[in-house]
Amino acid sequence: MRFIINEHSIEADVDVRTSLLDLLRDHLGLTGTKKGCNQGACGACTVLVDGERINSCLALAVQYQDREILTIEGLGTIGDLHPLQAAFIEYDGFQCGYCTPGQICSAVAMIGEIRRGLPSALTEDLALEQIGFSEDEIRERMSGNLCRCGAYNGIIEAIRATYAEESAQEREAAA
Amino acid sequence: MKFDTPATTNPIDRLKVVGKATDRIEGPLKTTGTAPYAYERHDAVADPAYGYIVGAGIAKGRIVSMDLAAARAAPGVIAIVTAANAGKLGKGKFNTAKLLGGPEVDHYHQAIALVVAGTFEQARAAAALVHVHYARTRGNFDLAAAKSSAQPPKAGGIGGKPDTAVGDFAGAFAQAPVSLDATYTTPVHSHAMMEPHASIASWNGDQLTIYTSNQMINWSKGDVAATLGIPAEKVRLISPYIGGGFGGKLFVRADAIMAALGAKAAGRPVKVTLQRPLMFNNTTHRPATIQRIRIGAGQDGRITAIGHEGWSGDLPGGGPETAVNQTRLLYAGPNRMTATRLAVLDLPEGNAMRAPGEAPGLMALEIAIDEMAEKLGMDPVRFRILNDTQVDPEQPSREFSQRQLVECLRLGAERFGWDKRVAKPGSVRDGRWLIGMGVAAGIRNNLLMKSAARVRLDSHGIVTVETDMTDIGTGTYTIIAQTAAETMGLPLDSVIVKLGDSSFPASAGSGGQWGANNSTAGVYAACMTLRDKVAQALGLNAADVDFADGQVRSGNRSIALGDAARSGELVAEDGIEYGDLDKTYQQSTFAGHFVEAAVDAATGEIRIRRMLAVCAAGRILNPKAARSQVIGAMTMGVGAALMEELAVDTRFGFFVNHDLAGYEVPVHADIPHQEVIFLDEEDPISSPMKAKGVGELGLCGVGAAVANAVYNATGVRVRDYPITLDKHLGRLPTLT
Numbered sequence: 001m002r003f004i005i006n007e008h009s010i011e012a013d014v015d016v017r018t019s020l021l022d023l024l025r026d027h028l029g030l031t032g033t034k035k036g037c038n039q040g041a042c043g044a045c046t047v048l049v050d051g052e053r054i055n056s057c058l059a060l061a062v063q064y065q066d067r068e069i070l071t072i073e074g075l076g077t078i079g080d081l082h083p084l085q086a087a088f089i090e091y092d093g094f095q096c097g098y099c100t101p102g103q104i105c106s107a108v109a110m111i112g113e114i115r116r117g118l119p120s121a122l123t124e125d126l127a128l129e130q131i132g133f134s135e136d137e138i139r140e141r142m143s144g145n146l147c148r149c150g151a152y153n154g155i156i157e158a159i160r161a162t163y164a165e166e167s168a169q170e171r172e173a174a175a
Numbered sequence: 176m177k178f179d180t181p182a183t184t185n186p187i188d189r190l191k192v193v194g195k196a197t198d199r200i201e202g203p204l205k206t207t208g209t210a211p212y213a214y215e216r217h218d219a220v221a222d223p224a225y226g227y228i229v230g231a232g233i234a235k236g237r238i239v240s241m242d243l244a245a246a247r248a249a250p251g252v253i254a255i256v257t258a259a260n261a262g263k264l265g266k267g268k269f270n271t272a273k274l275l276g277g278p279e280v281d282h283y284h285q286a287i288a289l290v291v292a293g294t295f296e297q298a299r300a301a302a303a304l305v306h307v308h309y310a311r312t313r314g315n316f317d318l319a320a321a322k323s324s325a326q327p328p329k330a331g332g333i334g335g336k337p338d339t340a341v342g343d344f345a346g347a348f349a350q351a352p353v354s355l356d357a358t359y360t361t362p363v364h365s366h367a368m369m370e371p372h373a374s375i376a377s378w379n380g381d382q383l384t385i386y387t388s389n390q391m392i393n394w395s396k397g398d399v400a401a402t403l404g405i406p407a408e409k410v411r412l413i414s415p416y417i418g419g420g421f422g423g424k425l426f427v428r429a430d431a432i433m434a435a436l437g438a439k440a441a442g443r444p445v446k447v448t449l450q451r452p453l454m455f456n457n458t459t460h461r462p463a464t465i466q467r468i469r470i471g472a473g474q475d476g477r478i479t480a481i482g483h484e485g486w487s488g489d490l491p492g493g494g495p496e497t498a499v500n501q502t503r504l505l506y507a508g509p510n511r512m513t514a515t516r517l518a519v520l521d522l523p524e525g526n527a528m529r530a531p532g533e534a535p536g537l538m539a540l541e542i543a544i545d546e547m548a549e550k551l552g553m554d555p556v557r558f559r560i561l562n563d564t565q566v567d568p569e570q571p572s573r574e575f576s577q578r579q580l581v582e583c584l585r586l587g588a589e590r591f592g593w594d595k596r597v598a599k600p601g602s603v604r605d606g607r608w609l610i611g612m613g614v615a616a617g618i619r620n621n622l623l624m625k626s627a628a629r630v631r632l633d634s635h636g637i638v639t640v641e642t643d644m645t646d647i648g649t650g651t652y653t654i655i656a657q658t659a660a661e662t663m664g665l666p667l668d669s670v671i672v673k674l675g676d677s678s679f680p681a682s683a684g685s686g687g688q689w690g691a692n693n694s695t696a697g698v699y700a701a702c703m704t705l706r707d708k709v710a711q712a713l714g715l716n717a718a719d720v721d722f723a724d725g726q727v728r729s730g731n732r733s734i735a736l737g738d739a740a741r742s743g744e745l746v747a748e749d750g751i752e753y754g755d756l757d758k759t760y761q762q763s764t765f766a767g768h769f770v771e772a773a774v775d776a777a778t779g780e781i782r783i784r785r786m787l788a789v790c791a792a793g794r795i796l797n798p799k800a801a802r803s804q805v806i807g808a809m810t811m812g813v814g815a816a817l818m819e820e821l822a823v824d825t826r827f828g829f830f831v832n833h834d835l836a837g838y839e840v841p842v843h844a845d846i847p848h849q850e851v852i853f854l855d856e857e858d859p860i861s862s863p864m865k866a867k868g869v870g871e872l873g874l875c876g877v878g879a880a881v882a883n884a885v886y887n888a889t890g891v892r893v894r895d896y897p898i899t900l901d902k903h904l905g906r907l908p909t910l911t
Contacts (some may be wrong), residue, residue, distance in 0.1 A: 017296040026295060028226050031215035032208015032417070036369045037451040042833035044369055072208035081203065089202035092803045096648030097205030098369040098418030104206065135848075141231045143842040146835065148369050149648045150810025151803060 006074025016062050021045045023061035024071060025110075032072035034102045036146070045146035046102040046109075047071050053109035072101035075108065084108060087158035095149035103145045107159045110141045112171070133163055143149050176700035179260040179754025182743035182859040186722065187699060190702060192660045192667055193864075196799040200672070201416075201652045208332050213388040214373035214448050219413075220386065223375055224253055226437040226447035227293045227298035227306050228429060230284035230457055231276055234488050234828025235314035235521045238278045238287060238307055240784045245304040246290055254440035255305070256289040261436050264553075267398025269426040271493040274402060275433065280309070283829035284456035314521030316828040318463050325486050325516035326432030334497035334515070335533065341569050342510035347480035350473025354480075355547050357892045359468065359529045359539035361498075362820035363830065364461035365454075365838055366427040366528050366582040370418020372458065373448035376434035384411045384796055385720030389675075390420040391684035392643040396677045398427040399767045403435060414675035417685075420647040421528040421811075425686050427459050451626040454526075455523075455821060455833035459720040462487040462496045462525035463823075466539040471510075478508035478562045483540060485513075495523065497532035501618050501875075504541055504761065507564035513816050521828055529811065533619050534878070538815065538896060541615035541879030546892070554598065554773045555883070556588045556767075559616050567761045576860035579791035580616060583767035586852065587789040588612070591769040600889035601908045602751040608773040609861030609908065610784075611888025617766030617876035621793070621858075621867040622689040623757045626697030627680035627750025630659060630705045634744075636725050636737030638663050640669040640701075642695040644682035646674055649870055650800030651690060657797060658695040658864070662702035663736065680748055688764075689870030691796060696751040709739040768809070772884035776910055779900035781885055782812055784851045793858035793867035795797065804847040805873035812877020814841045816885075818896050859877035 003010045005028065014027055021038070024030040024047070033056060036044030040058040047056045048070040076082030084104050087093070094100040114133060119126050122140045131137065138156055147155065187193055204210035211218065219688045229737040243255050258264075258277030268274055276285035288305055292298035315321050327337040336622045346850050348354060357673075374387040383405065389395045391410050400407040417424060437445035448455060466489045471480035483502035487495050499513040528534070530564065548558035559583050567573040590596070596612040597603050628642035640659050646652045656670040663670075680701075683693035710717035715729040739745055756762075768785040774780070795801045818839040821830040832838050851873075857865040878896065886892050891903040 015294055015296045017300070019293075022295055025215065029217055030208075031211070031217070034208075034370070034447070035214075036371070037835045038835065039451060039834055041451075042369065049532050076205055076207060078203045078209065081206065085203075085206040088206045088706055089198050092199070092799050094199075094202075094205055094648075095650070095800075095803055095807060096369065096417060096419040097201070098212065100205050101208040118588075136844075139843040139846075141783075143844040144368065146840060146842060148367055148421070148840060149803075150807030150841070150846070152810060152841075152843050154803060155847050156843070 001062060003065060003069060004067065005069045005070060012038065014061060015032050017109055019055040019057055019059045020059040020064050024056065031072050034098050034101060036099065041123045043106060044099050045107040046145065048105055048109050051109065051112060053106050075104065084158065087162045091154045091158040091161065093154035093158040094151050099145060099147045103155055103156045106142060106145045111163055138149040177702065177752050177754065178751055178862055182863045185866055186555040186662050186861050189661060190655045193796055194794065197653055197657060197797050199650060199800065200656050212370055212416045213386045213414065213846050214446055216375055216386040220375050220377050223444040223446045224291050224293060224441050224470045225298040226284045226289045226434055226631050227302040228433055228447065228449065228453060229252050229288040229290065229302050230453050231287050231803065232307065232315065233280055233309045233311045234282050234283040236309055236311040236794045238280060239310050240308045242306040242832065244302045246858065248399065249301035249304055249904065251293040252290060252301045253293065254291045254437065254894060256440050257287065257435065257663065258322050263404060265401045265404055267427050268637045269394055269398055269404050270274040271490050274429045282521065284453050286433055289433040289437045291441045304766055311777045311879055312795050314828050315519060316823060317825040318465060318486065318518060320819065321488055321518035321520060321641050322465060325518035326673060328495045328515060328517040334495065334500060338513065339569055340512045344480050344482050344510045344512040346512035348469055348482065348719040352474050353550050354471040355543060355550060356892060357467045357543055357546060359466045359542060361464045361535040361538050362895045363463045363823065364528055364815060364819050365821055366421040366423030367684040367835065367838055367840055368419030368421055368423055368729040370456055371449045371685045372424065372428045372430040374431040374434040375444060375446040376438040377444040378438055383410050383435055384413065384479050385431050385435060387425055388417045388649055389414045389685055390424045390645050392645065392675060393684065394679050395427045396568040399431060402432050402893055403428065412436055412677040414645060417645055417647045419555050420685065421529045422531065423458055424685065425527055429748060444752040452834045455830050459524050459526035460821060461528035462489060464498045466498055468539060468543040470547050472503045472547060472862055476551050476558055476561050478506055478511040481506060481508045482512040484590045486516045486518065488518040489525040490521065491519055492524055496535060498536035498834045501533045501536050502529050503569050504567060504763065505616060506562040507568055507616050511568065522823065523614045530569055530619055530874045533875045537615065537617060537876045538878040541876050542894065555614050556584050556593060558586055572776060573677045573761050576762045577791065577858045578765060579854050579856060580765040582854055583765050583789040583791055583823040584616065587767035587769050587787055590852065591787045595771065600887050601641050606691055607776055609887065610889040611772050613770045613880045613882065613884030613887055615768045615876035615880035615883060617768055617872055619688060619761035619764050619872040621861055622687050623753040624683035624689050624693045624752055625752045626683035627694040627748065628701040628746040629680050629700045630701045630745065632705060632709065632740045632745040634740045637671060638665060638672065640698055641673045641679040642682045642694065642697065643677055643679045644674050645685045647802060649685060649690060650797055651694060651841045653800060654691055654695055658698045659702055662699055665725055669725065674815055680750065688871040691868050692862050692864055692866045693751065695796060695864050699863050700749040700751045701747050703747060704749040708745050708747055709736065709745035712739040712745060749863065760860050762861055764867045764869065766872050766876060767789045768876045768880040770884040772881060772888050774885060774888045776852055776907060779907055781817055781898065781900065783847050783881065785847050788873060789852045789854065790872055791854040791856050792869045792872055793856055795853045796866050798853060801853065801869050805851045805868045808870065808873025809842050809849055810846050813845060813881060816881035816898055818897050850855055
């Protein structure tokens with residue numbers, strides 16, 4: 001089977017019962033993606049597939065051949081942190097660190113969803129092309145990612161700070 | 176280093192590094208997914224086999240037979256471990272039930288078999304082919320039904336005596352002009368940490384190494400040895416990163432023992448994680464409580480009588496939830512009593528979860544205090560301040576080393592805008608929402624535990640700290656680095672911290688909010704010994720040297736610290752041990768918790784709008800991580816108040832909602848902006864660090880502050896947690 005993971009083409013021969021999560025963690029050594037429940041209830045296993053966030057524990061690896069898979073390892077490295085990774089450190093958006101890769105991957109895709117105008121349960125006007133980036137919108141959209149250490153305030157601050165900076169840079173570039 | 180007199184000025188007081196809000200030094204590892212947790216140690220163990228645990232399908236009884244033929248014949252299966260072939264096993268000092276059951280079954284989902292196979296998928300599929308025939312026996316699963324049979328538990332341990340009494344409680348309570356007699360219940364809670372228990376076990380001859388996820392390395396090394404019947408020196412535990420614990424990883428659990436047994440049987444390393452739906456019944460939990468509180472007061476609001484009785488249950492040989500203990504210390508009052516009773520229940524093993532005792536105890540006590548204030552027509556902040564005590568009320572000769580509860584409450588009330596609270600409940604509306612404010616006091620004791628460390632200095636002036644201390648998300652790596660940097664006069668990035676390895680000196684470990692103060696005091700002690708060695712190596716008088724800016728200074732001489740190790744690494748090992756300052760003084764931490772809640776007037780839905788904690792907990796070593804500890808605990812307190820409950824099936828004896836979909840914990844959308852204020856405090860009686868802990872204090876009282884805010888919003892008093900909308904919906908104020 002051929003997979004495209006973090007822009008690398010990878011061949012792997014695994015049991016067809018293997019989840020995408022276990023493919024990453026147990027067969028490819030990409031252990032940044034975490035197994036919290038293996039039932040789709042906690043979000044620790046969040047990865048991006050073609051830019052969309054999914055619970056990799058509920059995905060059979062065999063179904064994700066030739067799709068663009070992005071994991072925390074592909075987002076940034078210790079020497080070259082993604083801005084959101086740096087913001088998580090600055091705003092202390094984690095404690096034990098186990099939900100953290102999932103929170104970060106989820107947030108990256110979530111920002112994309114807002115930019116594409118996808119509404120959430122909180123969005124009052126579904127016809128809006130530009131959805132606001134309020135704290136409540138982010139909280140609603142991030143609620144599939146549990147953090148038992150309770151670092152929610154820091155996570156929201158990190159996401160807002162990163163997004164605000166990115167938006168400002170984009171506005172500057174546009175001007 | 177023996178600490179038996181209050182600290183005077185020492186190198187930590189310079190506060191160049193300690194006390195500064197500091198990013199976690201392991202932050203880059205955790206945010207990039209490169210911090211190695213137990214199940215991920217491919218770097219250390221090549222080609223492990225996979226173990227999958229089979230949990231008992233009954234709560235109490237016997238295994239009559241186990242048919243393993245189909246499982247054995249399944250593809251990839253290497254070995255199957257059961258009690259029948261595991262050999263004689265002991266039981267750890269800290270375990271109540273055996274970690275491998277059979278033929279007797281002690282509780283539901285107790286491990287009864289481990290299937291080891293070449294892949295995870297093979298092991299899981301084969302485990303489903305294990306057929307077990309049970310003979311069930313009747314058990315006691317209902318705390319309310321077992322309450323009348325409850326007995327005083329054994330005295331001793333952290334909980335102390337089961338009963339205390341001062342003065343004439345019964346007489347004073349009977350005569351009190353204003354009194355309250357109310358019963359409260361708290362349900363079973365689960366730690367539900369994000370990382371499931373996990374271990375990789377590897378044997379090299381008779382030497383066992385387990386990469387595991389464990390808060391207390393030294394306790395657990397002993398318990399692995401005791402369970403397997405091997406000498407402790409043959410066991411090495413390695414646990415540098417832990418995906419949350421909250422007390423659930425204080426002890427050796429089935430993952431570690433079954434991985435060790437599986438690896439022995441398979442003849443190769445084996446990795447085992449507890450599958451999430453197994454965790455809730457297989458491991459420990461915070462026991463449910465029933466609590467009766469009686470308070471009597473004069474018309475002036477002074478408490479004349481206070482009594483707190485608590486009931487909980489556990490397996491035979493287990494312990495109680497010490498929910499009454501904070502009532503011995505929190506408020507003044509000449510006539511008082513507490514009593515703890517323990518029933519035998521055949522549910523899974525109860526044990527410590529974050530702030531054991533105080534968390535459920537304050538959930539009840541601090542509602543009762545709110546109810547008393549209302550009866551007296553007194554503001555609940557004022558009522559608490561009026562009944563403050565500066566001495567242990569049961570032993571008035573014992574003063575508190577520091578006690579700033581009144582300051583916490585006063586400052587909190589001011590910052591929160593408490594003066595805008597309307598005392599009459601159900602009287603503030605914001606559109607469809609009923610709005611209320613609630614307050615509660617928090618107290619959690621400061622426990623002293625000996626703790627050791629080894630420090631190494633190399634010729635580049637880099638100091639490496641080694642201790643078996645753990646970082647469960649608490650920020651240990653960073654505060655230990657800050658401590659070593661401060662003591663040795665180095666910048667933070669000149670310190671390397673290595674944790675969680677039983678080959679390092681034994682530390683206090685992570686539990687009971689004692690980790691920060693004790694483990695850093697142990698590192699301080701080791702660094703002070705290293706300073707002496709540095710002075711000696713440089714030919715300086717140890718009494719007259721200053722360590723600052725990477726230099727060692729004495730008189731006019733200034734020498735780079737690394738020069739002391741030019742002819743070889745300098746190594747020092749020391750630790751902190753305590754005298755009786757915790758007996759002479761009562762050492763505790765305090766908080767004032769403030770909450771604003773909104774309740775939908777039509778549906779009863781409860782939302783938390785804002786939260787504030789003001790904490791007095793000694794010197795705060797890293798305000799950034801300490802704040803995170805407190806807001807995280809406040810989050811857990813919201814869970815306890817509004818949603819967390821393991822539902823007991825009292826017929827079959829198990830927790831029904833045993834996964835993260837059914838056991839609800841707060842999510843992003845449940846938690847509003849949270850504020851934390853730390854009072855400026857140093858406690859020279861606690862340790863040379865003058866610090867205490869905050870990780871459990873942050874939870875103590877939060878649940879009641881939420882409950883009191885909801886009551887203030889609705890006027891409906893709910894005394895049975897969690898406060899779900901069904902409990903007040905039928906009694907909400909009439910919609911207008």
